[in-house]
Amino acid sequence: MSTFLNPKRTVAELKELRSFTSDENGAQRVAFTKKWVETRAWLRKKLEALPVEMHVDEAGSLWATLRGQSERALLIGGHMDSVPNGGWLDGCLNVLAGVEILRRINAQYNGKPPVTVRLVDWADEEGARFGKSLFGSSACSGNLDMSEARGLKDKDGIGLPDALKQVGVDFEGVKESGKELKNAAAYLELHIEQGPVLLDLDLPLGAVLGTFGVERHAITFHGQAAHSGSTPMNRRKDAFLAAAKIYRIAERSNGGVCTIGSCTTKPGIVTSVVAECRITLDQRHLDAVALAKMLKEAKEASERFAKEGNVTVSWERLWQIEPVLFNKELVQMCSDAIVETCGKTHRMPSGPLHDAAEVARAGVPTVMMFVQSLHGISHNKIEDTKEEHLEMCVTAFDKLAEKAVRWVKGNVMRDA
Numbered sequence: 522m523s524t525f526l527n528p529k530r531t532v533a534e535l536k537e538l539r540s541f542t543s544d545e546n547g548a549q550r551v552a553f554t555k556k557w558v559e560t561r562a563w564l565r566k567k568l569e570a571l572p573v574e575m576h577v578d579e580a581g582s583l584w585a586t587l588r589g590q591s592e593r594a595l596l597i598g599g600h601m602d603s604v605p606n607g608g609w610l611d612g613c614l615n616v617l618a619g620v621e622i623l624r625r626i627n628a629q630y631n632g633k634p635p636v637t638v639r640l641v642d643w644a645d646e647e648g649a650r651f652g653k654s655l656f657g658s659s660a661c662s663g664n665l666d667m668s669e670a671r672g673l674k675d676k677d678g679i680g681l682p683d684a685l686k687q688v689g690v691d692f693e694g695v696k697e698s699g700k701e702l703k704n705a706a707a708y709l710e711l712h713i714e715q716g717p718v719l720l721d722l723d724l725p726l727g728a729v730l731g732t733f734g735v736e737r738h739a740i741t742f743h744g745q746a747a748h749s750g751s752t753p754m755n756r757r758k759d760a761f762l763a764a765a766k767i768y769r770i771a772e773r774s775n776g777g778v779c780t781i782g783s784c785t786t787k788p789g790i791v792t793s794v795v796a797e798c799r800i801t802l803d804q805r806h807l808d809a810v811a812l813a814k815m816l817k818e819a820k821e822a823s824e825r826f827a828k829e830g831n832v833t834v835s836w837e838r839l840w841q842i843e844p845v846l847f848n849k850e851l852v853q854m855c856s857d858a859i860v861e862t863c864g865k866t867h868r869m870p871s872g873p874l875h876d877a878a879e880v881a882r883a884g885v886p887t888v889m890m891f892v893q894s895l896h897g898i899s900h901n902k903i904e905d906t907k908e909e910h911l912e913m914c915v916t917a918f919d920k921l922a923e924k925a926v927r928w929v930k931g932n933v934m935r936d937a
Protein backbone atom coordinates (compact mmCIF):
# COMPACT_ATOMS: atom_id res chain seq x y z
CA MET A 522 0.00 0.00 0.00
CA SER A 523 2.98 2.28 0.56
CA THR A 524 3.39 2.50 -3.22
CA PHE A 525 0.10 4.41 -3.40
CA LEU A 526 0.66 6.67 -0.41
CA ASN A 527 2.70 9.84 -0.95
CA PRO A 528 3.30 11.65 2.37
CA LYS A 529 5.52 14.21 0.62
CA ARG A 530 2.45 15.30 -1.34
CA THR A 531 0.65 16.06 1.95
CA VAL A 532 3.53 18.29 3.07
CA ALA A 533 3.50 20.06 -0.32
CA GLU A 534 -0.27 20.60 -0.05
CA LEU A 535 0.07 22.01 3.47
CA LYS A 536 2.58 24.50 2.08
CA GLU A 537 0.27 25.31 -0.83
CA LEU A 538 -2.56 25.98 1.62
CA ARG A 539 -0.30 28.17 3.74
CA SER A 540 0.70 30.20 0.70
CA PHE A 541 -2.80 31.60 0.14
CA THR A 542 -4.37 31.49 3.64
CA SER A 543 -1.58 32.89 5.82
CA ASP A 544 0.02 36.28 6.22
CA GLU A 545 3.00 37.50 8.28
CA ASN A 546 0.96 36.87 11.46
CA GLY A 547 0.01 33.27 10.69
CA ALA A 548 -2.99 31.32 9.35
CA GLN A 549 -6.19 33.32 8.77
CA ARG A 550 -8.78 30.63 8.05
CA VAL A 551 -11.37 31.70 10.63
CA ALA A 552 -14.62 29.77 10.13
CA PHE A 553 -17.37 31.29 7.98
CA THR A 554 -15.08 34.04 6.60
CA LYS A 555 -14.08 34.62 2.97
CA LYS A 556 -10.70 32.90 3.46
CA TRP A 557 -12.41 29.87 4.95
CA VAL A 558 -14.80 29.66 1.99
CA GLU A 559 -11.78 29.87 -0.35
CA THR A 560 -10.07 27.12 1.65
CA ARG A 561 -13.11 24.89 1.29
CA ALA A 562 -13.23 25.46 -2.48
CA TRP A 563 -9.52 24.51 -2.69
CA LEU A 564 -10.14 21.36 -0.66
CA ARG A 565 -13.10 20.39 -2.86
CA LYS A 566 -10.87 20.66 -5.93
CA LYS A 567 -8.42 18.20 -4.40
CA LEU A 568 -11.24 15.79 -3.60
CA GLU A 569 -12.89 16.11 -7.01
CA ALA A 570 -10.00 14.13 -8.47
CA LEU A 571 -11.37 11.13 -6.57
CA PRO A 572 -14.62 9.18 -7.15
CA VAL A 573 -16.14 10.58 -3.96
CA GLU A 574 -19.59 11.99 -3.26
CA MET A 575 -19.40 15.39 -1.53
CA HIS A 576 -21.97 17.36 0.40
CA VAL A 577 -22.19 19.92 3.19
CA ASP A 578 -24.31 18.83 6.16
CA GLU A 579 -26.88 20.95 8.02
CA ALA A 580 -24.21 22.36 10.35
CA GLY A 581 -21.82 23.38 7.57
CA SER A 582 -19.38 20.46 7.80
CA LEU A 583 -18.09 19.05 4.51
CA TRP A 584 -18.28 15.29 3.93
CA ALA A 585 -16.52 13.33 1.17
CA THR A 586 -17.63 9.72 0.83
CA LEU A 587 -15.88 6.88 -0.97
CA ARG A 588 -18.48 4.11 -1.13
CA GLY A 589 -17.28 0.65 -0.21
CA GLN A 590 -18.68 -2.87 -0.29
CA SER A 591 -20.28 -2.23 3.07
CA GLU A 592 -22.29 0.81 4.14
CA ARG A 593 -20.52 0.68 7.49
CA ALA A 594 -18.11 3.59 7.43
CA LEU A 595 -14.67 4.51 8.66
CA LEU A 596 -14.61 8.27 9.33
CA ILE A 597 -11.50 10.43 9.21
CA GLY A 598 -11.86 13.99 10.47
CA GLY A 599 -10.23 17.35 10.92
CA HIS A 600 -10.93 21.04 10.52
CA MET A 601 -9.75 23.53 7.92
CA ASP A 602 -10.61 26.53 10.10
CA SER A 603 -7.96 28.19 12.22
CA VAL A 604 -7.85 30.75 14.98
CA PRO A 605 -6.83 34.26 13.82
CA ASN A 606 -3.01 34.31 13.52
CA GLY A 607 -3.00 30.54 13.87
CA GLY A 608 -0.52 27.80 13.02
CA TRP A 609 -0.14 26.14 9.63
CA LEU A 610 -0.86 22.57 10.83
CA ASP A 611 -3.61 22.65 13.46
CA GLY A 612 -6.68 20.99 11.93
CA CYS A 613 -5.66 21.03 8.26
CA LEU A 614 -2.91 18.44 8.74
CA ASN A 615 -5.65 16.02 9.80
CA VAL A 616 -7.80 16.78 6.75
CA LEU A 617 -4.99 16.68 4.20
CA ALA A 618 -3.59 13.44 5.62
CA GLY A 619 -7.15 12.14 5.23
CA VAL A 620 -7.20 13.21 1.58
CA GLU A 621 -3.96 11.29 0.96
CA ILE A 622 -5.39 8.21 2.69
CA LEU A 623 -8.52 8.41 0.52
CA ARG A 624 -6.23 8.46 -2.53
CA ARG A 625 -4.34 5.41 -1.29
CA ILE A 626 -7.48 3.46 -0.44
CA ASN A 627 -9.09 4.36 -3.74
CA ALA A 628 -6.03 3.22 -5.70
CA GLN A 629 -5.45 0.06 -3.68
CA TYR A 630 -9.07 -1.13 -3.87
CA ASN A 631 -9.85 0.15 -7.39
CA GLY A 632 -12.46 2.59 -6.10
CA LYS A 633 -14.34 -0.01 -4.03
CA PRO A 634 -12.84 -0.53 -0.54
CA PRO A 635 -14.21 -3.25 1.78
CA VAL A 636 -16.03 -0.61 3.85
CA THR A 637 -17.13 2.96 3.13
CA VAL A 638 -14.53 5.60 3.95
CA ARG A 639 -15.58 9.18 4.70
CA LEU A 640 -13.57 12.33 5.27
CA VAL A 641 -15.15 15.18 7.24
CA ASP A 642 -14.00 18.79 7.52
CA TRP A 643 -15.83 19.94 10.65
CA ALA A 644 -17.24 23.48 10.61
CA ASP A 645 -15.86 25.94 13.15
CA GLU A 646 -13.82 23.66 15.37
CA GLU A 647 -11.94 26.58 16.85
CA GLY A 648 -14.89 28.75 17.88
CA ALA A 649 -12.58 31.73 17.40
CA ARG A 650 -15.32 34.14 16.40
CA PHE A 651 -18.16 33.20 18.75
CA GLY A 652 -16.17 31.74 21.64
CA LYS A 653 -17.71 28.29 21.36
CA SER A 654 -15.51 25.54 19.95
CA LEU A 655 -16.45 22.22 18.28
CA PHE A 656 -19.52 23.70 16.56
CA GLY A 657 -19.94 21.27 13.65
CA SER A 658 -19.03 18.17 15.62
CA SER A 659 -21.16 19.02 18.66
CA ALA A 660 -24.15 19.74 16.40
CA CYS A 661 -23.55 16.34 14.79
CA SER A 662 -23.12 14.52 18.11
CA GLY A 663 -26.25 16.20 19.48
CA ASN A 664 -24.39 17.81 22.39
CA LEU A 665 -24.60 21.41 21.14
CA ASP A 666 -26.50 23.58 23.63
CA MET A 667 -28.96 25.29 21.25
CA SER A 668 -30.20 27.99 23.61
CA GLU A 669 -26.66 29.01 24.49
CA ALA A 670 -25.46 28.93 20.86
CA ARG A 671 -28.51 30.91 19.68
CA GLY A 672 -27.43 33.86 21.83
CA LEU A 673 -23.72 33.90 20.89
CA LYS A 674 -22.44 37.12 19.33
CA ASP A 675 -19.09 38.07 17.78
CA LYS A 676 -17.19 41.22 18.74
CA ASP A 677 -19.19 43.24 16.18
CA GLY A 678 -22.46 42.12 17.73
CA ILE A 679 -23.37 39.74 14.91
CA GLY A 680 -25.21 36.68 16.20
CA LEU A 681 -24.14 33.14 15.33
CA PRO A 682 -27.47 32.34 13.58
CA ASP A 683 -27.00 35.38 11.28
CA ALA A 684 -23.37 34.50 10.51
CA LEU A 685 -24.45 30.96 9.64
CA LYS A 686 -27.16 32.25 7.33
CA GLN A 687 -24.42 34.06 5.36
CA VAL A 688 -22.85 30.71 4.52
CA GLY A 689 -26.17 28.99 3.83
CA VAL A 690 -26.64 27.25 7.18
CA ASP A 691 -30.01 27.40 8.98
CA PHE A 692 -29.18 27.51 12.69
CA GLU A 693 -32.38 25.85 13.87
CA GLY A 694 -31.66 22.78 11.75
CA VAL A 695 -28.00 22.15 12.62
CA LYS A 696 -28.67 19.05 14.70
CA GLU A 697 -30.13 17.32 11.62
CA SER A 698 -26.48 16.72 10.78
CA GLY A 699 -26.55 13.92 13.36
CA LYS A 700 -27.77 11.57 10.64
CA GLU A 701 -24.24 11.61 9.19
CA LEU A 702 -23.19 9.26 12.01
CA LYS A 703 -25.80 6.64 11.10
CA ASN A 704 -23.35 4.12 9.65
CA ALA A 705 -20.26 5.35 11.47
CA ALA A 706 -18.23 2.37 12.69
CA ALA A 707 -15.01 4.14 13.69
CA TYR A 708 -13.58 7.65 13.78
CA LEU A 709 -9.90 8.58 13.42
CA GLU A 710 -8.28 11.95 13.90
CA LEU A 711 -4.66 12.98 13.50
CA HIS A 712 -3.55 16.19 15.20
CA ILE A 713 -0.48 18.19 16.07
CA GLU A 714 0.03 17.71 19.81
CA GLN A 715 -0.24 21.39 20.87
CA GLY A 716 1.87 20.60 23.93
CA PRO A 717 5.50 19.63 24.68
CA VAL A 718 5.09 16.02 25.90
CA LEU A 719 6.30 14.21 22.75
CA LEU A 720 9.00 16.83 22.24
CA ASP A 721 10.34 16.27 25.75
CA LEU A 722 10.29 12.49 25.22
CA ASP A 723 11.99 12.95 21.83
CA LEU A 724 9.27 10.87 20.15
CA PRO A 725 7.60 11.76 16.83
CA LEU A 726 4.18 10.17 17.46
CA GLY A 727 1.78 9.26 20.25
CA ALA A 728 -1.49 7.36 20.67
CA VAL A 729 -4.15 9.38 22.47
CA LEU A 730 -6.09 7.67 25.26
CA GLY A 731 -8.86 10.23 25.53
CA THR A 732 -9.54 13.83 26.41
CA PHE A 733 -9.42 15.30 29.88
CA GLY A 734 -12.59 15.89 31.86
CA VAL A 735 -12.91 19.47 33.04
CA GLU A 736 -14.25 21.01 36.27
CA ARG A 737 -14.31 24.80 36.04
CA HIS A 738 -15.37 26.89 39.03
CA ALA A 739 -15.36 30.43 40.35
CA ILE A 740 -14.39 30.53 44.03
CA THR A 741 -15.19 33.68 45.95
CA PHE A 742 -13.74 34.50 49.35
CA HIS A 743 -15.71 37.06 51.35
CA GLY A 744 -13.88 39.18 53.95
CA GLN A 745 -14.21 42.76 55.07
CA ALA A 746 -12.84 45.98 53.61
CA ALA A 747 -10.74 47.95 56.11
CA HIS A 748 -8.15 50.69 56.05
CA SER A 749 -4.73 49.38 55.06
CA GLY A 750 -2.98 51.61 57.59
CA SER A 751 -5.14 51.56 60.67
CA THR A 752 -6.16 47.88 60.79
CA PRO A 753 -3.74 45.61 62.70
CA MET A 754 -2.92 42.33 61.00
CA ASN A 755 -4.66 40.20 63.62
CA ARG A 756 -7.95 42.11 63.18
CA ARG A 757 -8.20 41.71 59.41
CA LYS A 758 -10.59 39.62 57.36
CA ASP A 759 -8.47 39.59 54.21
CA ALA A 760 -10.19 37.70 51.39
CA PHE A 761 -7.09 37.78 49.18
CA LEU A 762 -4.79 36.16 51.74
CA ALA A 763 -7.18 33.23 52.05
CA ALA A 764 -7.62 32.93 48.27
CA ALA A 765 -3.87 33.04 47.67
CA LYS A 766 -3.40 29.76 49.55
CA ILE A 767 -5.35 27.96 46.82
CA TYR A 768 -2.09 27.76 44.93
CA ARG A 769 -1.09 24.97 47.31
CA ILE A 770 -3.77 22.70 45.87
CA ALA A 771 -2.85 23.56 42.29
CA GLU A 772 0.53 22.02 43.04
CA ARG A 773 -1.11 18.67 43.84
CA SER A 774 -2.88 17.76 40.61
CA ASN A 775 -1.99 14.06 40.69
CA GLY A 776 -1.66 13.25 36.98
CA GLY A 777 -4.06 15.99 35.98
CA VAL A 778 -3.60 19.71 35.50
CA CYS A 779 -4.95 22.65 37.45
CA THR A 780 -4.99 26.36 36.61
CA ILE A 781 -5.94 29.49 38.50
CA GLY A 782 -6.50 31.68 35.47
CA SER A 783 -8.17 34.72 36.91
CA CYS A 784 -8.13 36.65 40.17
CA THR A 785 -10.13 39.81 40.86
CA THR A 786 -10.39 41.76 44.09
CA LYS A 787 -12.86 44.24 45.54
CA PRO A 788 -12.70 47.06 46.28
CA GLY A 789 -9.45 46.71 44.37
CA ILE A 790 -7.73 49.82 45.67
CA VAL A 791 -4.28 50.15 47.11
CA THR A 792 -5.41 51.42 50.53
CA SER A 793 -7.97 48.75 51.39
CA VAL A 794 -7.83 45.23 52.78
CA VAL A 795 -9.55 43.00 50.20
CA ALA A 796 -13.24 42.49 50.97
CA GLU A 797 -13.92 40.04 48.17
CA CYS A 798 -11.60 37.91 46.10
CA ARG A 799 -12.84 35.84 43.17
CA ILE A 800 -10.58 33.30 41.50
CA THR A 801 -11.28 30.78 38.78
CA LEU A 802 -10.13 27.20 39.10
CA ASP A 803 -9.86 24.97 36.02
CA GLN A 804 -9.13 21.32 36.89
CA ARG A 805 -8.60 18.57 34.30
CA HIS A 806 -7.98 14.85 34.51
CA LEU A 807 -8.45 11.82 32.26
CA ASP A 808 -9.88 9.77 35.11
CA ALA A 809 -13.34 10.74 36.38
CA VAL A 810 -12.67 9.47 39.92
CA ALA A 811 -9.36 11.32 40.15
CA LEU A 812 -11.03 14.49 38.85
CA ALA A 813 -13.78 14.22 41.46
CA LYS A 814 -11.10 13.76 44.12
CA MET A 815 -9.21 16.85 42.91
CA LEU A 816 -12.41 18.86 43.18
CA LYS A 817 -13.29 17.52 46.64
CA GLU A 818 -9.81 18.27 47.95
CA ALA A 819 -9.94 21.79 46.55
CA LYS A 820 -13.30 22.45 48.22
CA GLU A 821 -12.11 21.14 51.57
CA ALA A 822 -8.90 23.14 51.35
CA SER A 823 -10.77 26.34 50.47
CA GLU A 824 -12.95 25.94 53.54
CA ARG A 825 -9.91 25.38 55.71
CA PHE A 826 -8.16 28.46 54.26
CA ALA A 827 -11.32 30.53 54.80
CA LYS A 828 -11.53 29.44 58.41
CA GLU A 829 -7.86 30.18 59.05
CA GLY A 830 -8.32 33.66 57.56
CA ASN A 831 -11.58 34.41 59.37
CA VAL A 832 -13.43 34.82 56.05
CA THR A 833 -16.09 32.80 54.22
CA VAL A 834 -16.00 31.07 50.85
CA SER A 835 -18.56 30.19 48.16
CA TRP A 836 -18.28 28.09 44.99
CA GLU A 837 -20.00 28.48 41.64
CA ARG A 838 -19.66 25.95 38.80
CA LEU A 839 -18.87 27.63 35.48
CA TRP A 840 -18.54 24.59 33.24
CA GLN A 841 -17.98 20.88 33.38
CA ILE A 842 -17.37 18.04 30.97
CA GLU A 843 -16.68 14.41 31.76
CA PRO A 844 -13.48 12.72 30.55
CA VAL A 845 -13.89 11.02 27.18
CA LEU A 846 -12.03 7.73 26.82
CA PHE A 847 -11.16 6.50 23.36
CA ASN A 848 -11.79 2.95 22.15
CA LYS A 849 -9.27 0.47 23.60
CA GLU A 850 -8.94 -1.62 20.44
CA LEU A 851 -8.40 1.45 18.29
CA VAL A 852 -5.85 2.84 20.77
CA GLN A 853 -3.97 -0.47 20.44
CA MET A 854 -4.13 -0.27 16.61
CA CYS A 855 -2.91 3.31 16.77
CA SER A 856 -0.03 2.29 19.00
CA ASP A 857 0.86 -0.62 16.69
CA ALA A 858 0.76 1.64 13.62
CA ILE A 859 3.16 4.04 15.34
CA VAL A 860 5.58 1.27 16.36
CA GLU A 861 5.55 -0.11 12.80
CA THR A 862 6.38 3.35 11.48
CA CYS A 863 8.99 4.69 13.87
CA GLY A 864 9.76 1.93 16.35
CA LYS A 865 8.52 3.59 19.51
CA THR A 866 5.19 4.82 20.80
CA HIS A 867 3.77 6.67 23.76
CA ARG A 868 0.22 6.66 25.13
CA MET A 869 -1.01 9.98 26.40
CA PRO A 870 -4.14 11.95 27.26
CA SER A 871 -5.16 15.08 25.40
CA GLY A 872 -5.52 18.26 27.42
CA PRO A 873 -7.35 20.24 24.75
CA LEU A 874 -10.74 19.05 23.52
CA HIS A 875 -11.04 17.96 19.90
CA ASP A 876 -13.84 17.07 17.49
CA ALA A 877 -12.90 13.45 18.24
CA ALA A 878 -14.25 13.86 21.78
CA GLU A 879 -17.67 14.83 20.38
CA VAL A 880 -17.74 11.86 18.01
CA ALA A 881 -16.74 9.54 20.87
CA ARG A 882 -19.48 11.02 23.05
CA ALA A 883 -21.95 10.13 20.30
CA GLY A 884 -20.94 6.49 20.80
CA VAL A 885 -18.67 6.00 17.77
CA PRO A 886 -15.43 4.06 18.56
CA THR A 887 -12.74 6.72 18.28
CA VAL A 888 -9.02 7.28 18.53
CA MET A 889 -6.58 10.12 17.87
CA MET A 890 -2.92 10.17 16.91
CA PHE A 891 -0.63 13.03 17.90
CA VAL A 892 2.46 14.19 16.07
CA GLN A 893 5.20 16.07 17.87
CA SER A 894 4.96 19.84 18.00
CA LEU A 895 8.20 21.83 17.90
CA HIS A 896 8.21 24.40 20.71
CA GLY A 897 5.10 22.62 22.06
CA ILE A 898 3.10 25.62 20.88
CA SER A 899 -0.14 25.93 18.92
CA HIS A 900 -2.63 28.68 18.09
CA ASN A 901 0.40 30.73 17.16
CA LYS A 902 2.26 31.39 13.92
CA ILE A 903 5.38 29.68 15.36
CA GLU A 904 3.53 26.34 15.46
CA ASP A 905 5.66 23.85 13.57
CA THR A 906 6.60 20.19 13.14
CA LYS A 907 9.71 18.73 11.48
CA GLU A 908 8.99 17.72 7.89
CA GLU A 909 10.25 14.18 8.50
CA HIS A 910 7.75 13.91 11.37
CA LEU A 911 4.96 15.20 9.14
CA GLU A 912 5.73 12.51 6.58
CA MET A 913 5.97 9.92 9.33
CA CYS A 914 2.59 10.87 10.77
CA VAL A 915 0.90 10.49 7.37
CA THR A 916 2.46 7.04 7.01
CA ALA A 917 1.50 5.94 10.53
CA PHE A 918 -2.01 7.41 10.26
CA ASP A 919 -2.48 5.56 6.99
CA LYS A 920 -1.41 2.29 8.63
CA LEU A 921 -3.96 2.96 11.36
CA ALA A 922 -6.63 3.65 8.73
CA GLU A 923 -5.91 0.33 7.02
CA LYS A 924 -6.09 -1.54 10.34
CA ALA A 925 -9.37 0.23 11.10
CA VAL A 926 -10.81 -0.66 7.66
CA ARG A 927 -10.06 -4.33 8.36
CA TRP A 928 -11.43 -4.05 11.89
CA VAL A 929 -14.70 -2.51 10.69
CA LYS A 930 -14.92 -5.13 7.93
CA GLY A 931 -14.33 -7.88 10.50
CA ASN A 932 -17.10 -6.52 12.71
CA VAL A 933 -19.49 -6.35 9.71
CA MET A 934 -18.78 -10.00 8.86
CA ARG A 935 -19.15 -11.07 12.49
CA ASP A 936 -22.51 -9.29 12.82
CA ALA A 937 -23.82 -10.62 9.50
Ligand SMILES: [Zn+2]
Nearest residue numbers: 611612646712
Ligand atom coordinates in the same frame (compact mmCIF):
# COMPACT_ATOMS: atom_id res chain seq x y z
ZN1 LIG B 1 -7.29 21.66 16.02
